[in-house]
Amino acid sequence: MSVAPGARAWDSDDDDDADVREDEYAAADDALAPEETCARIERLAVAHARALLLPPSPLSPPSRERATRDAAAVEFAIRDVRAAVYAPGAGADAGAYRLPANAATTRVRLHDARRPAAYARLWKLLATVHHHLSERRAITQRALYYLLCARHPKLFPPGRARLVAAALRDAVTLLNCTRAAMGVTSASRGQVAGRVAILTPEDGVWRDFSDASAHFVVPGDVRAVERARLRSDARFVLIVEKDAAFDKLCRERIHARVPCVLVTAKGFPDLATRAFLKKFASEFPRVPMLALVDWNPSGLLILRTYRAGSSGGALEASRYALDVKWLGVRRADLERVDARARQPLTELDKAKIKNMLAAETGASQASELRAMLESGMKAEIESLYPEADGGVFTLSEFVVSKYLRGDYF
Known part of the structure; x- marks a missing residue:
């Protein structure tokens, strides 16, 4: 190389x-x-x-x-x-x-x-x-x-x-x-909420983040993340691409319906957030990690980065590679969504999809990318709960029902 x-x-x-x-x-x-x-x-x-x-x-x-x-x-x-x-x-x-x-x-x-x-x-x-x-x-x-x-x-x-x-x-x-x-x-963008208590060496106090308004801000120092101690009874971890969707799930108190932990990096995942997830996975190896990302090239790129890191050519990211399952948004999820909630792909989107298809080895992800390219459309998480129409269902209902059905891969 x-x-x-x-x-x-x-x-x-x-x-x-x-x-x-x-x-x-x-x-x-x-x-x-x-x-x-x-x-x-x-x-x-x-x-x-x-x-x-x-x-x-x-x-x-x-x-x-x-x-x-x-x-x-x-x-x-x-x-x-x-x-x-x-x-x-x-x-x-x-x-x-x-x-x-x-x-x-x-x-x-x-x-x-x-x-x-x-x-x-x-x-x-x-x-x-x-x-x-x-x-x-x-x-x-x-x-x-x-x-x-x-x-x-x-x-x-x-x-x-x-x-x-x-x-x-x-x-x-x-x-x-x-x-x-x-x-x-690095300056971390990560936030954590839900059924988890965290003790950091810096403050020496266990803090519970099951309250809807309490969020743990992931430290930018990876070593500080790795020194933290965790307690959790979560049945799954949900990695949410967007801050707005993360806040909505917190307000809907999804973790009160099914014990879970919510994590967001507010877009593309930074190293510290991935380090936190890796620590959680090592301490709770039987708790599945699920991802909720936009149905567009950037969303799939974010999913890929959580799984394998970005191809930046340094020596860190594979250490924090995660076994993340894709819960949504996927093509099948959009069948119950008004077509007006979708947006046309840009030329840049199309170029990204073609580049990703050339490097993609997973059949399911490649199938979704091809469907995206053939339809010429994309959709964001927000399309699942159009506020103008009152919302077909709450976002937490969407996530919980898919989790209970095992509808992720």
């Missing part, structure tokens, strides 16, 4: 995300001391300088990297011999600085002469992370973006948060550690 700075396999709207195959994550470190992460950054800088400056080994065959050495288009190949980092064309007996283990075939291009700005952004980000870790300070990804914008506006222009996210994903891969180990946290 080749990882170029900023490359993404399929797009999402979340700048806090990154994922990888399970075998790649197995070697990543998320419990590094700040000193060790700083040391890895320093070793990486030394290894990169050596690769640029050392002459090629006379025993090595010619390579395209060597031919373009003057342009400094240098790659580090992370091999399966405890993942030493070699200068291009160097053999296993050549001098090299070692980096932590990674997948056997991972190749990370640090300097592509065709994309010099991405190279510069990566090293500016690493320098900033190193400075904060040296002072044992953490920083949110959003604050890191604003800091880099202020200090290096030509490399990180305003309104381009994805550039910071791309550089951060490459740093995660190169250092073989998580963002938390680099002292970078």
